[in-house]
Amino acid sequence: MTDIHESIVSQINNLILIVNRDLKVEFVNTGFGKFMERRTSDFIGSPLRDVLEISKEQWEFLESELQGELCTLNKDTHKESRVHSSASIETRDPLKGSHHQKNSENPPSVITLGEKIFTYQVFALEFNNNSCRGLIFNDLTREKHFLDRMTQAENIASLKTLVAGISHEINNPLHSILSFAEAMEKEQDIGRMRDFASRVAKLSSRIGKKFAEFSGYVQGKGAGAPELIDIEETLKKALNLILLPLEKNSIEVETDISSLPKIEGDFEEIQQIWMNILNNAVQAMECCGRIKIHGRESNGVLTIIISDNGPGMTRETLRRVFNPFFTTKMQGEGTGLGLSITKRLVEKYGGSIDLKSQGGQGTTVSISFPAKIIMKKAGFFESQ
Numbered sequence: 555m556t557d558i559h560e561s562i563v564s565q566i567n568n569l570i571l572i573v574n575r576d577l578k579v580e581f582v583n584t585g586f587g588k589f590m591e592r593r594t595s596d597f598i599g600s601p602l603r604d605v606l607e608i609s610k611e612q613w614e615f616l617e618s619e620l621q622g623e624l625c626t627l628n629k630d631t632h633k634e635s636r637v638h639s640s641a642s643i644e645t646r647d648p649l650k651g652s653h654h655q656k657n658s659e660n661p662p663s664v665i666t667l668g669e670k671i672f673t674y675q676v677f678a679l680e681f682n683n684n685s686c687r688g689l690i691f692n693d694l695t696r697e698k699h700f701l702d703r704m705t706q707a708e709n710i711a712s713l714k715t716l717v718a719g720i721s722h723e724i725n726n727p728l729h730s731i732l733s734f735a736e737a738m739e740k741e742q743d744i745g746r747m748r749d750f751a752s753r754v755a756k757l758s759s760r761i762g763k764k765f766a767e768f769s770g771y772v773q774g775k776g777a778g779a780p781e782l783i784d785i786e787e788t789l790k791k792a793l794n795l796i797l798l799p800l801e802k803n804s805i806e807v808e809t810d811i812s813s814l815p816k817i818e819g820d821f822e823e824i825q826q827i828w829m830n831i832l833n834n835a836v837q838a839m840e841c842c843g844r845i846k847i848h849g850r851e852s853n854g855v856l857t858i859i860i861s862d863n864g865p866g867m868t869r870e871t872l873r874r875v876f877n878p879f880f881t882t883k884m885q886g887e888g889t890g891l892g893l894s895i896t897k898r899l900v901e902k903y904g905g906s907i908d909l910k911s912q913g914g915q916g917t918t919v920s921i922s923f924p925a926k927i928i929m930k931k932a933g934f935f936e937s938q
Contacts, residue, residue, distance in 0.1 A: 569691035792828035838864035
């Protein structure tokens with residue numbers, strides 16, 4: 555690195571470090587010094603682990619990347635290595651996903667420094683005539699907090715739909731319970747009274763089950779704690795909740811989702827993905843139509859395909875459908891955040907989402923996940 559290059563790098567706002575093969579610091583830019591509130595010279599020669607002060611789990615993953623098979627630069631292969639480096643090493647941002655690997659097996663690399671959340675890029679370079687590794691940290695904290703607010707807003711919209719469904723499901727049996735209770739007050743026949751009481755008990759049990767389903771959605775499971783997720787279970791629960799407000803049999807559902815592999819993640823987030831997609835399908839069909847859900851595993855990739863026979867989308871709508879706050883619904887009927895949040899959640903787990911639609915021909919959404927997701931790579935993205 556020349557003096558000019560070093561001067562330019564020093565002024566970049568991103569945090570930049572260069573370490574040697576022993577993972578000791580050779581250089582830090584001014585941005586890193588300001589972030590740590592220390593002079594840049596204080597870090598030179600220090601072990602990277604001591605400088606970053608991160609957890610053992612985060613360090614082990616970062617260390618494996620730094621000591622991995624990165625292309626190094628030397629005087630003989632400077633040009634070739636530089637071309638190779640730019641093609642093989644990329645910034646892993648959980649909010650953007652991979653640009654050249656549609657079904658990546660590696661979820662995003664995220665790290666926490668103090669109270670901030672960063673994504674980072676590892677690259678190889680020659681520094682002071684030595685083969686070194688560089689780190690560029692990109693502050694993701696604001697985007698993370700923005701995503702949290704977006705998710706909260708979308709959850710409120712989803713809850714409104716659920717409340718309407720719960721009200722519908724409870725009112726009918728509740729009216730029946732009141733009718734049976736009034737009849738029991740006037741009934742003299744013990745046998746008929748027992749029959750009425752039995753019906754009241756069954757209707758009360760039905761109401762209890764509906765409340766349990768609703769409570770399970772609101773409370774979630776572990777609030778971000780990673781666990782083995784049964785995809786079939788999350789799909790069926792999401793489907794039941796979405797169909798609650800609708801008349802029985804108004805939506806024809808066809809599923810083929812048995813014997814699917816489990817993935818490791820957050821139950822609430824995975825279910826939210828299906829809730830957003832299914833809710834869009836039901837609203838597009840105006841609560842009357844057909845939904846097909848199909849799942850398959852191939853070459854270590856789990857794919858879920860959800861299609862409907864609704865009116866479909868125009869090319870312009872399809873182009874903008876993942877943009878935050880874009881919606882074709884009337885004011886007050888949607889936030890325009892559902893698919894944007896869905897895309898970000900899918901990419902957080904190293905997955906991809908593909909949407910195909912034509913006017914008058916319905917819509918098909920395909921979501922692909924690595925069959926086994928290692929949460930230690932994506933887990934740092936949870937709320938701190």
